[in-house]
Amino acid sequence: MPIGPDRLEVLPALPGTEPEEAPARTVESLPMSVSLSGGLPDVTTKGGRPAIEFPNAMPVLEGAVPVTCEKPAGEFADLWRERCARCVNYRPDLWRETWRAWEGAPEFSSRRLGLWKLIDQHARLLKAGEPTMAERAAMAREMVTWGVCAAHSEERRDIVVVHPDARCPEGPNFYRDRTLTEKREGSAVFDAIMRLAQGRK
Numbered sequence: 001m002p003i004g005p006d007r008l009e010v011l012p013a014l015p016g017t018e019p020e021e022a023p024a025r026t027v028e029s030l031p032m033s034v035s036l037s038g039g040l041p042d043v044t045t046k047g048g049r050p051a052i053e054f055p056n057a058m059p060v061l062e063g064a065v066p067v068t069c070e071k072p073a074g075e076f077a078d079l080w081r082e083r084c085a086r087c088v089n090y091r092p093d094l095w096r097e098t099w100r101a102w103e104g105a106p107e108f109s110s111r112r113l114g115l116w117k118l119i120d121q122h123a124r125l126l127k128a129g130e131p132t133m134a135e136r137a138a139m140a141r142e143m144v145t146w147g148v149c150a151a152h153s154e155e156r157r158d159i160v161v162v163h164p165d166a167r168c169p170e171g172p173n174f175y176r177d178r179t180l181t182e183k184r185e186g187s188a189v190f191d192a193i194m195r196l197a198q199g200r201k
Helices: 073-081 094-103 109-127 133-142 150-156 180-197
Strands: 004-010 024-028 034-038 041-044 049-053 067-072 147-149 160-162
Touching: 004 073, 004 180, 024 073, 067 073, 073 180, 094 109, 094 147, 109 133, 150 160, 160 180
Parallel strands: none
Antiparallel strands: 004 024, 024 067, 034 160, 041 049, 147 160
């Protein structure tokens, strides 16, 4: 069953067990949250729009991306019902502005070097060995589409960047549907996974 960028395989629950306990797995990858550490942010403007910057900050990748992941169907259903992209706290605009500010920093500044270190570290998680320049460029194009979790950034007093298909990072669950449309979409995904777990299509 395609859900987001991944394909989810769900086997029907065994007799005597609940559908939520049915075995399920992704056969590609499950995006994880990424946190950039480094003190209190400054809100500046770039191109007439707000941008978050962190004095003396060096971005550090905390997350890891497994190739496959196995969980009970109920956990996957909850995961995709509450995708970050559907949440009111998901702010890709803030991440794009921050990315542009770091990318436009002086060539050997800690910001610019830190950004490329972040890209390189993430590229290495997805491939054994040294990533090529083309693979790093592809990773940069992917990462620029992520977003800031405004609620977790405020709670941690640090920027927290998440993949649109991730779920709320570790800690309090700040997920709130952006609109009624997102709530309906999430419920439809949850119901579809549960039907597979019950052996129905």
